[in-house]
Amino acid sequence: MAFFHSRLYQAAEKMVNLLLLNFLWVLASLPIITIFPSTIAMFGVLRDWHMQKNEGVWKPFIRHFVKNFKISLVMTVIWVPLAYILVTNLQILNILHSVTSVIMAFVIGLLVFILIYTTMYLFPVMVHFDLPIIQLIKNAFFIASSQWKSTSIGLVILLMSGFFLYQFPALIIFATSIISYLIYQNCYSAFKNIGASY
Amino acid sequence: MLKKLSYFGCWMLFLLLFVACSNDDVASEKDEQDSGNDKEISDNFNKEGLPIVDEKVSLHFVSPKAPLAPDYNEMEIIQRLEDKTNVHIEWDNISGDGYEERKNLMFASDELPDAFYHAEFSDYDIVRYGRSGQIIPLEDLIEEHAPNLQKIFEKRPELKSMVTAPDGHIYSLPRAEEMGLVAVPNFTSINTKWLDELGLDMPTTLEEYGDVLRAFRDQDPNNTGEDDVIPLSYMHNFWTGNFGDMFAAFGVPDNTEHRIVRDGEVIFTATQPEYKEAIEYFHGWVEEGLIDDESFIQDVSQYFAKGKTDPPTLGSYIWWETEEIVGPERSDDYELLPPLEGPNGHKIVGRSNNSEYSRGAFAITSANEHPEITMRWVDQIYDPKMSAQMSWGPIGIIYEEDENGMLVNKELEEGVAMGELRQKVAPNGPTVVLEEDFGTVVDMEPRAKQRLKDIQEIYEPYLEEESFPQIFFSEEELDQINRLEVDILEFVNQKQASWLLNGGVEEEWDSYIQQLESMGLHELMQIYQDGLDRFNENL
Numbered sequence: 001m002a003f004f005h006s007r008l009y010q011a012a013e014k015m016v017n018l019l020l021l022n023f024l025w026v027l028a029s030l031p032i033i034t035i036f037p038s039t040i041a042m043f044g045v046l047r048d049w050h051m052q053k054n055e056g057v058w059k060p061f062i063r064h065f066v067k068n069f070k071i072s073l074v075m076t077v078i079w080v081p082l083a084y085i086l087v088t089n090l091q092i093l094n095i096l097h098s099v100t101s102v103i104m105a106f107v108i109g110l111l112v113f114i115l116i117y118t119t120m121y122l123f124p125v126m127v128h129f130d131l132p133i134i135q136l137i138k139n140a141f142f143i144a145s146s147q148w149k150s151t152s153i154g155l156v157i158l159l160m161s162g163f164f165l166y167q168f169p170a171l172i173i174f175a176t177s178i179i180s181y182l183i184y185q186n187c188y189s190a191f192k193n194i195g196a197s198y
Numbered sequence: 199m200l201k202k203l204s205y206f207g208c209w210m211l212f213l214l215l216f217v218a219c220s221n222d223d224v225a226s227e228k229d230e231q232d233s234g235n236d237k238e239i240s241d242n243f244n245k246e247g248l249p250i251v252d253e254k255v256s257l258h259f260v261s262p263k264a265p266l267a268p269d270y271n272e273m274e275i276i277q278r279l280e281d282k283t284n285v286h287i288e289w290d291n292i293s294g295d296g297y298e299e300r301k302n303l304m305f306a307s308d309e310l311p312d313a314f315y316h317a318e319f320s321d322y323d324i325v326r327y328g329r330s331g332q333i334i335p336l337e338d339l340i341e342e343h344a345p346n347l348q349k350i351f352e353k354r355p356e357l358k359s360m361v362t363a364p365d366g367h368i369y370s371l372p373r374a375e376e377m378g379l380v381a382v383p384n385f386t387s388i389n390t391k392w393l394d395e396l397g398l399d400m401p402t403t404l405e406e407y408g409d410v411l412r413a414f415r416d417q418d419p420n421n422t423g424e425d426d427v428i429p430l431s432y433m434h435n436f437w438t439g440n441f442g443d444m445f446a447a448f449g450v451p452d453n454t455e456h457r458i459v460r461d462g463e464v465i466f467t468a469t470q471p472e473y474k475e476a477i478e479y480f481h482g483w484v485e486e487g488l489i490d491d492e493s494f495i496q497d498v499s500q501y502f503a504k505g506k507t508d509p510p511t512l513g514s515y516i517w518w519e520t521e522e523i524v525g526p527e528r529s530d531d532y533e534l535l536p537p538l539e540g541p542n543g544h545k546i547v548g549r550s551n552n553s554e555y556s557r558g559a560f561a562i563t564s565a566n567e568h569p570e571i572t573m574r575w576v577d578q579i580y581d582p583k584m585s586a587q588m589s590w591g592p593i594g595i596i597y598e599e600d601e602n603g604m605l606v607n608k609e610l611e612e613g614v615a616m617g618e619l620r621q622k623v624a625p626n627g628p629t630v631v632l633e634e635d636f637g638t639v640v641d642m643e644p645r646a647k648q649r650l651k652d653i654q655e656i657y658e659p660y661l662e663e664e665s666f667p668q669i670f671f672s673e674e675e676l677d678q679i680n681r682l683e684v685d686i687l688e689f690v691n692q693k694q695a696s697w698l699l700n701g702g703v704e705e706e707w708d709s710y711i712q713q714l715e716s717m718g719l720h721e722l723m724q725i726y727q728d729g730l731d732r733f734n735e736n737l
Contacts, residue, residue: 052497130292130296135309194302194306
């Protein structure tokens with residue numbers, strides 16, 4: 001009995017759960033088009049843990065996956081072309097060297113930046129607030145822009161994870177859920193702050 | 199071509215990001231249109247009588263809901279209200295654990311519904327959003343359009359003064375339930391069937407209670423041959439079922455705010471030596487496995503499930519009452535544990551700071567284009583009979599009317615627990631049921647009658663005299679409180695849990711006290727003391 005209550009056991013349990021969650025995420029992301037639903041389900045499970053609804057990994061993952069499937073596909077349809085267009089634009093502008101293209105590159109770079117930090121909040125906001133899609137994007141953007149502290153911390157987390165994943169791509173097998181957990185925690189503190197800082 | 203592409207990219211994003219702004223434009227255009235339509239609206243609106251409007255009007259309300267409750271539009275009582283008033287409410291029901299942040303988000307992004315129902319606004323919310331104009335003053339609307347609420351204010355002037363903010367406006371509507379039940383939120387129930395089985399007496403001291411819990415742990419009272427008994431479970435720092443009254447056995451009762459009043463003095467419980475002694479003692483219980491360590495993390499539904507395992511595994515537990523946890527068929531096996539005598543001879547029951555009155559139950563926002571319709575709608579609920587049904591359940595499901603038109607409880611179907619059924623059929627919200635309404639408009643339900651009796655017989659002889667009243671602080675005071683209290687309470691609660699689970703109170707106590715002082719505990723207590731002194735002077 002005592003062993004199951006020890007810190008060591010709890011920490012180990014958490015690690016195992018994170019690993020399992022990551023595995024599920026990879027599995028559910030394999031059809032590529034389901035990356036968004038799968039990521040949202042992962043954040044949903046992380047939120048359940050955070051809210052101390054301890055009910056394992058499998059069941060809540062599937063529940064969140066099914067529940068948010070439609071809205072996350074819609075998001076994929078909006079997000080992917082947008083990101084694609086912006087990034088290809090940047091690449092093309094990189095080749096050109098006129099004054100307008102430098103300005104354009106700057107503007108588009110800014111938009112990419114906004115897109116990244118809004119996206120960072122998109123998933124936590126989605127699982128925490130349960131909003132219709134327009135509201136979702138709007139609020140993610142709003143929180144991201146008004147909570148600068150959390151946004152900067154989040155960007156640092158993203159940057160560092162990006163670096164590590166680039167260096168050691170194999171990390172993706174078990175690191176995504178941990179990174180997401182950090183990002184969720186960070187966004188949650190921003191949510192808590194909204195009332196206070198306003 | 200390339201340029202075209204990049205322009206297109208920009209436009210996509212701009213469109214996406216600025217849908218937001220265009221929404222507001224649409225809203226203001228709508229405003230203009232509506233002011234043109236004013237005459238039409240006033241024709242539609244009936245100042246007296248029902249329905250409130252001749253042609254159906256739709257309003258958008260936000261409300262938190264209980265875990266088991268369906269969407270409010272599916273509730274029968276809400277549907278009846280719609281039939282009566284011809285006002286349709288579009289409910290945005292937010293489950294309890296996300297409500298607080300969602301509400302803040304709505305105010306911060308100025309994305310407001312027409313009204314917040316069962317709003318649970320803190321005093322700080324009320325003062326701040328009142329000042330910013332996001333929730334509107336209601337006193338004129340009440341005077342013109344809320345005869346039921348007016349009547350209540352005449353009967354209970356203190357209720358009106360309670361909802362009046364320091365700036366003299368009423369921004370939120372009250373909720374009141376004068377039953378005499380809230381003073382004691384922590385009833386400890388104990389499995390008497392097991393006591394009999396093991397040949398034990400009902401404990402009267404903390405020491406004896408500990409022995410009983412040990413016996414539950416070791417002697418397999420449920421005859422499963424397994425180590426599956428939970429001797430004692432509770433809800434850490436929850437409004438009901440918390441551990442505060444166990445601490446009372448050491449001389450100072452604790453509560454969720456860690457704030458009690460004795461002889462007009464405000465005392466912060468979590469820095470008292472008695473508190474430290476209690477923590478040390480109960481850490482022993484956690485270590486021995488007498489206290490369920492999930493008490494610190496479980497939510498209500500997990501807690502409820504523990505009482506309903508087959509075979510029974512719960513030895514004793516703390517909650518609002520006995521039946522809700524273990525279910526009706528098992529509740530006969532449990533009895534209330536009377537207040538226990540502590541090691542130093544104290545036998546005390548804490549008086550909670552919970553009040554039967556509250557503010558912030560309903561608020562109308564600046565986005566609302568039909569405040570008068572909204573006020574008339576909500577005033578329907580302040581009819582005592584309607585209030586009772588909103589609070590406890592509608593006629594036909596929970597109640598039936600007797601020959602005098604009084605609401606009396608219907609027989610429930612076998613195996614249905616009242617508390618759970620109620621979550622599904624009663625939306626709660628801005629309701630007022632006064633003491634004189636019990637026994638004339640609504641029969642006090644058996645559960646409440648029983649609880650009142652239990653309080654009077656078991657707890658009242660040992661009940662603390664005073665509690666901290668509902669004081670509406672000024673904005674500066676609230677600012678201070680808000681700034682200080684959140685961190686202090688979080689620190690205290692986290693320390694409390696950590697000491698109970700892992701020990702270490704003896705070594706860390708001095709630095710803990712120092713830390714609290716540097717967090718501004720003294721300042722915080724001074725604000726509360728000043729508030730209380732002011733309140734007592736005005737009595």
